[in-house]
Amino acid sequence: MASQNETNSRGMSATLLNLEHCTIRFGGLTAVSDLNVRIGENELVGLIGPNGAGKTTVFNLVTGVYEPTEGRIQFSGEDIVGEAPFEITKRGIARTFQNIRLFPSLSVYDNVRAAFRLHIKHGVVQAMWRGGGFVAEEQGIEGQVMEMLDIFKLGKFRDVPAKSLPYGDQRRLEIVRALATRPKLLLLDEPAAGMNPTEKVDLMKLIRFIEEKYRISVLLVEHDMQVVMGICRRIIVLDHGVQIAEGTPEQVRANPKVIEAYLGQ
Amino acid sequence: MNPAQPTSKEMGAAQSTAVVAKRPRGSNLVARWPKTLLLAALVASFVLWWFSNHINPYYADILIKIGINIILAVSLNLINGYTGQFSLGHAGFMSVGAYTSAAVTMFVAPSLIGATPSTALTVACFVLALYVGGLVAAVAGILVGAPSLRLKGDYLAIVTLGFGEIIRVIFRNIPKLGGALGLNGIPPYTNLFWVFGTAAICTYVVLALVHSTYGRGFIAVQDDEVAAEAMGINTTRYKIVAFVIGAFFAGIAGGLYGHYTLSIDPKGFDFMRSIEIVVMVILGGMGNTTGVIFAAILLTLLPEWLRTFEQYRMILYSFLLVVLMLTRPQGLFAWRRKTKPILAA
Amino acid sequence: MSEFLQQVINGLSLGAIYALIALGYTMVYGILRFINFAHSDVFMVGAFMGFYAGKILPHESMLGGIGALVFAMLVCAILGILIERFAYRPLREGSKLTVLITAIGVSLLLESGGQYLFGADPKSFPMMFPSKEFSLGGIAISSNQILVFVATAVLLVALQFIVLKTKIGTAMRAVSFNPQAASLVGINNDVVISFTFGIGSALAAVGGILYSSNYPSIDPYMGILPGLKAFVAAVLGGIGNIPGAAMGGILLGVIETFVNGSRYSTYTDAIAFTVLILILLFKPAGILGKLHVEKV
Numbered sequence: 001m002a003s004q005n006e007t008n009s010r011g012m013s014a015t016l017l018n019l020e021h022c023t024i025r026f027g028g029l030t031a032v033s034d035l036n037v038r039i040g041e042n043e044l045v046g047l048i049g050p051n052g053a054g055k056t057t058v059f060n061l062v063t064g065v066y067e068p069t070e071g072r073i074q075f076s077g078e079d080i081v082g083e084a085p086f087e088i089t090k091r092g093i094a095r096t097f098q099n100i101r102l103f104p105s106l107s108v109y110d111n112v113r114a115a116f117r118l119h120i121k122h123g124v125v126q127a128m129w130r131g132g133g134f135v136a137e138e139q140g141i142e143g144q145v146m147e148m149l150d151i152f153k154l155g156k157f158r159d160v161p162a163k164s165l166p167y168g169d170q171r172r173l174e175i176v177r178a179l180a181t182r183p184k185l186l187l188l189d190e191p192a193a194g195m196n197p198t199e200k201v202d203l204m205k206l207i208r209f210i211e212e213k214y215r216i217s218v219l220l221v222e223h224d225m226q227v228v229m230g231i232c233r234r235i236i237v238l239d240h241g242v243q244i245a246e247g248t249p250e251q252v253r254a255n256p257k258v259i260e261a262y263l264g265q
Numbered sequence: 266m267n268p269a270q271p272t273s274k275e276m277g278a279a280q281s282t283a284v285v286a287k288r289p290r291g292s293n294l295v296a297r298w299p300k301t302l303l304l305a306a307l308v309a310s311f312v313l314w315w316f317s318n319h320i321n322p323y324y325a326d327i328l329i330k331i332g333i334n335i336i337l338a339v340s341l342n343l344i345n346g347y348t349g350q351f352s353l354g355h356a357g358f359m360s361v362g363a364y365t366s367a368a369v370t371m372f373v374a375p376s377l378i379g380a381t382p383s384t385a386l387t388v389a390c391f392v393l394a395l396y397v398g399g400l401v402a403a404v405a406g407i408l409v410g411a412p413s414l415r416l417k418g419d420y421l422a423i424v425t426l427g428f429g430e431i432i433r434v435i436f437r438n439i440p441k442l443g444g445a446l447g448l449n450g451i452p453p454y455t456n457l458f459w460v461f462g463t464a465a466i467c468t469y470v471v472l473a474l475v476h477s478t479y480g481r482g483f484i485a486v487q488d489d490e491v492a493a494e495a496m497g498i499n500t501t502r503y504k505i506v507a508f509v510i511g512a513f514f515a516g517i518a519g520g521l522y523g524h525y526t527l528s529i530d531p532k533g534f535d536f537m538r539s540i541e542i543v544v545m546v547i548l549g550g551m552g553n554t555t556g557v558i559f560a561a562i563l564l565t566l567l568p569e570w571l572r573t574f575e576q577y578r579m580i581l582y583s584f585l586l587v588v589l590m591l592t593r594p595q596g597l598f599a600w601r602r603k604t605k606p607i608l609a610a
Numbered sequence: 611m612s613e614f615l616q617q618v619i620n621g622l623s624l625g626a627i628y629a630l631i632a633l634g635y636t637m638v639y640g641i642l643r644f645i646n647f648a649h650s651d652v653f654m655v656g657a658f659m660g661f662y663a664g665k666i667l668p669h670e671s672m673l674g675g676i677g678a679l680v681f682a683m684l685v686c687a688i689l690g691i692l693i694e695r696f697a698y699r700p701l702r703e704g705s706k707l708t709v710l711i712t713a714i715g716v717s718l719l720l721e722s723g724g725q726y727l728f729g730a731d732p733k734s735f736p737m738m739f740p741s742k743e744f745s746l747g748g749i750a751i752s753s754n755q756i757l758v759f760v761a762t763a764v765l766l767v768a769l770q771f772i773v774l775k776t777k778i779g780t781a782m783r784a785v786s787f788n789p790q791a792a793s794l795v796g797i798n799n800d801v802v803i804s805f806t807f808g809i810g811s812a813l814a815a816v817g818g819i820l821y822s823s824n825y826p827s828i829d830p831y832m833g834i835l836p837g838l839k840a841f842v843a844a845v846l847g848g849i850g851n852i853p854g855a856a857m858g859g860i861l862l863g864v865i866e867t868f869v870n871g872s873r874y875s876t877y878t879d880a881i882a883f884t885v886l887i888l889i890l891l892f893k894p895a896g897i898l899g900k901l902h903v904e905k906v
Binding site: 063065084089090094097102105106113117118120123127181 | 299469470474479480481484487489493496498500501506510
């Protein structure tokens with residue numbers, strides 16, 4: 001962990017995600033302007049900013065929901081602009097959504113199972129034929145899904161429809177589902193929204209745990225300063241689509257531009 | 266974002282067990298012995314056909330209609346119910362299969378097997394004809410599915426409806442296939458075995474597909490397309506696969522229908538026919554294959570029961586449809602309840 | 611050249627009728643975001659009301675014609691409001707699919723009910739308006755066609771006035787933009803929606819009578835095809851957009867008339883759907899529409 005910290009703070013680790021001069025306009029509105037973001041391997045970065053700063057838009061750009069008007073986005077050194085969202089997920093970027101988008105009618109188990117789509121060998125024909133290979137693969141998936149559900153304390157909800165889970169569990173399930181795609185980079189969109197202080201502490205532990213256990217990078221969009229400051233070693237601050245600051249929590253906290261953006265004049 | 270929501274796990278669990286719906290009964294059986302069940306169904310169809318001489322012709326006729334409607338409804342259920350793509354063009358696919366397979370048995374087969382073929386050859390030709398009909402309908406499924414992928418909900422419905430109508434107009438303009446008058450003199454090959462055997466295979470295919478990790482993708486597409494894409498599911502591909510498989514079986518159903526009624530005309534595949542099939546899927550409970558089968562049976566019998574009220578038949582039918590939609594929108598046979606999510610996200 | 615102009619005139623008059631029906635689709639879609647399948651049957655009921663009014667009112671007189679129009683508009687407005695009240699309102703929070711199926715159910719109910727009440731056999735529509743043929747440099751224009759143009763133009767202007775200048779029109783736009791916000795500022799959404807259905811259905815009634823005056827054979831299933839085509843017109847112009855619906859209707863009418871006059875006339879009924887598929891593929895928002903982007 002200590003060595004990890006050092007490489008991160010010096011920005012020496014290999015670049016995983018690289019946004020260069022990204023701009024997106026919707027009609028006359030510039031939602032994100034000339035944004036440069038670099039995320040290294042096994043790094044936990046926070047993206048903060050006041051309401052309407054363009055944080056979720058950044059996620060939508062990275063995951064292929066929107067295409068940037070200008071600029072380029074690279075993942076593991078390859079351009080990903082113009083690829084469909086599912087192709088970008090295949091490259092190793094997974095996400096959660098600000099307003100929780102589980103598959104409501106599927107069970108908790110099936111929500112995670114559906115996210116194994118990228119890693120299965122069977123297709124239409126094998127599913128119909130149901131030969132030995134198919135059965136073995138399905139059993140393997142069942143084992144992996146249950147292991148993940150148990151790690152995140154969702155095992156007992158296995159057959160419950162996702163929509164009837166309590167709120168906090170839904171947030172957690174969404175993270176588990178994203179992890180099931182085996183990402184190198186996990187994008188979390190306001191995971192602490194609607195949580196009480198105890199739940200927030202749990203969430204912070206959970207995010208650290210994910211980072212350590214799965215050795216992946218996390219980009220965290222969050223409104224809640226306490227959560228971001230508590231776990232991120234590097235923070236990027238957006239305001240009105242423009243990056244106004246970047247640095248360690250201490251640096252960001254002390255930056256007058258950030259204070260101005262959050263408190264207004 | 267509801268802070269009042271109970272967050273303690275005990276409460277959550279209690280609440281969840283109350284809401285959790287038992288998985289459809291059929292699904293467990295299918296998961297455990299899928300191929301055995303298929304075999305049993307095929308044998309049962311064979312037995313049914315073996316004794317078909319002892320069945321009152323009126324009931325045999327209704328049985329055939331039920332079987333064909335099961336194929337149509339179960340295959341549409343893959344498109345509408347599981348994948349959530351509202352298609353009003355199923356009768357169009359059916360007509361493609363009906364015309365194609367009739368053309369094969371009427372115009373192609375005689376030159377292949379001669380004028381007085383053996384029974385085995387005739388049967389082989391019929392199977393080939395059905396298969397070709399299904400394949401051509403599947404191609405139509407790609408043609409309809411591909412451009413419709415950018416559309417959702419009622420737009421998709423109206424476009425698929427439009428495709429069905431275009432197909433009808435095209436058939437009306439092919440003199441070789443009888444034009445507006447229709448095609449007569451199709452050989453009477455369809456029997457109870459073929460109909461229920463196909464229904465069994467169709468049901469097996471849909472259930473086996475959906476009950477796999479691959480197949481959960483169909484439901485994921487229906488539940489939330491954006492989330493499905495974000496989980497690496499190629500939603501476009503899934504929709505096309507659903508359209509292709511659904512259209513394939515609709516085409517075969519069309520072939521069976523043509524070789525049973527012995528004459529087909531474009532009017533018989535209008536959008537009313539598509540709506541009938543959609544209603545079966547909806548009343549059965551979208552994405553609930555067992556329910557859809559029951560609905561197909563019920564809705565085939567209903568007009569027969571209403572025969573005594575011939576004058577009011579359609580009025581009653583449409584009135585019941587509206588009332589059912591108002592009172593039980595989740596379908597008559599919905600075990601998998603579609604409750605509103607806790608969070609109005 | 612004169613044949614070309616003749617076709618244009620015929621196309622315009624057919625298109626104007628499509629436009630009248632399309633307005634009902636577009637207004638309802640603009641507010642409730644669903645295809646009111648029963649609208650095409652309200653059109654049919656309008657035609658039959660004109661037919662029955664013709665049993666009492668004098669034929670071939672402006673008075674009789676206008677009387678039939680007013681009567682049919684009233685009946686259809688009430689019918690539209692009732693349909694919304696009893697079939698659609700209970701489902702307003704329901705899934706779109708349920709509403710769509712209900713609309714199809716209502717449509718079937720009106721058709722089969724019409725078959726029972728009016729009879730299944732086609733009836734010949736009386737000449738309600740004075741009929742005359744004019745000739746302009748080799749181009750024949752019937753008084754019926756002129757009537758269609760005038761009526762459509764007047765109703766369009768009136769509708770635009772209502773939507774843009776009156777209080778209820780402002781409320782309609784507000785509900786269309788955001789129903790929750792509208793009810794928060796004190797708009798009674800139910801009243802606005804009823805009003806919308808009333809107006810749309812009254813326009814369909816006018817369409818029904820004018821259509822039957824030009825194609826004087828009416829039956830309970832007469833609405834299906836013009837209805838579908840009018841819906842296509844609404845999409846073509848940009849659904850939810852009133853001038854767009856008028857434009858789409860006229861465009862579609864002209865295209866269809868030209869195809870009908872060509873050697874591909876047997877494909878006429880497929881034209882509307884081909885246009886629909888093309889427009890949805892290449893300009894899904896329609897000619898004058900705005901595209902809604904889904905928020906993620």
